[in-house]
Amino acid sequence: MDAVVVRDLVVERGRRRVLQHLDFSAPPGRVTGLLGPSGSGKSTLMRAVVGVQRVRSGKVTVLGEPAGSPGLRTRVGYVTQAPSVYADLTVRENARYFAALYGRGAPAADAAVADVGLADAAHQLVGNLSGGQRGRASLACALVGEPELLVLDEPTVGLDPVLRVELWERFAALAAAGATLLVSSHVMDEAARCDRLLLLRDGALLADTTPSRLRADGRSEDLEQAFLTLVRASEGAAA
Numbered sequence: 070m071d072a073v074v075v076r077d078l079v080v081e082r083g084r085r086r087v088l089q090h091l092d093f094s095a096p097p098g099r100v101t102g103l104l105g106p107s108g109s110g111k112s113t114l115m116r117a118v119v120g121v122q123r124v125r126s127g128k129v130t131v132l133g134e135p136a137g138s139p140g141l142r143t144r145v146g147y148v149t150q151a152p153s154v155y156a157d158l159t160v161r162e163n164a165r166y167f168a169a170l171y172g173r174g175a176p177a178a179d180a181a182v183a184d185v186g187l188a189d190a191a192h193q194l195v196g197n198l199s200g201g202q203r204g205r206a207s208l209a210c211a212l213v214g215e216p217e218l219l220v221l222d223e224p225t226v227g228l229d230p231v232l233r234v235e236l237w238e239r240f241a242a243l244a245a246a247g248a249t250l251l252v253s254s255h256v257m258d259e260a261a262r263c264d265r266l267l268l269l270r271d272g273a274l275l276a277d278t279t280p281s282r283l284r285a286d287g288r289s290e291d292l293e294q295a296f297l298t299l300v301r302a303s304e305g306a307a308a
């Protein structure tokens with residue numbers, strides 16, 4: 070069974086149609102990357118998957134249930150671009166607080182903090198951390214519940230290259246252990262680390278593909294170049 074199934078999804082925000090008749094499914098135990106330029110609708114689609122976005126029409130099914138169902142609360146982890154951790158608690162206290170909410174103990178919390186590379190900062194108040202560190206603290210709090218589906222909105226923004234690579238390795242390990250990840254990015258070199266790629270442009274799905282298929286279809290080893298070739302081809306087809 071696919072972990073996420075989206076059928077004919079239409080979302081309007083303000084007076085604009087920001088998602089236009091999207092159809093896709095995300096397989097379990099895989100990292101599905103959601104890529105596209107700023108404003109293409111990545112965050113809106115993630116909000117629809119976690120059930121916090123009002124939709125105009127269409128259907129979003131997550132782990133076999135309608136998106137946003139109460140039964141999904143502990144099965145789905147969501148990390149937004151704005152870190153959602155308590156500034157007046159330390160990193161460790163935050164992780165332990167979320168661990169308690171998920172019925173897990175302190176060792177699980179400490180392991181999640183280490184997983185995001187924050188073991189050395191575990192005793193620091195979140196309010197004193199850098200933006201990138203705060204984002205990782207937020208990620209640790211989502212990981213601690215070991216959700217079956219992790220929805221991560223641009224989790225590597227503001228991180229140095231070493232940390233970015235480490236986090237992507239962590240995502241791959243989570244998927245190998247059975248979790249499903251939906252991860253957005255506007256950096257095409259991160260696309261190479263995904264099993265599946267959804268390329269969004271102007272709220273429409275330009276391609277539902279894999280890194281190797283994108284390279285072949287876009288006739289370039291460079292994913293950014295291949296993506297641009299697809300964009301130009303679609304613009305040519307629309308003209």
Ligand SMILES: Nc1ncnc2c1ncn2[C@@H]1O[C@H](COP(=O)(O)OP(=O)(O)OP(=O)(O)O)[C@@H](O)[C@H]1O
Pocket residue numbers: 082083084087105106107108109110111112113114255
């Ligand atoms: N609260 C809102 N009210 C009205 N329109 C909105 C709202 N939030 C987003 N939009 C519009 O919806 C469209 C999609 O935005 P969304 O945030 O989903 O894009 P994105 O691909 O995640 O962008 P980014 O990479 O910059 O976060 C954009 O045109 C944006 O201006």
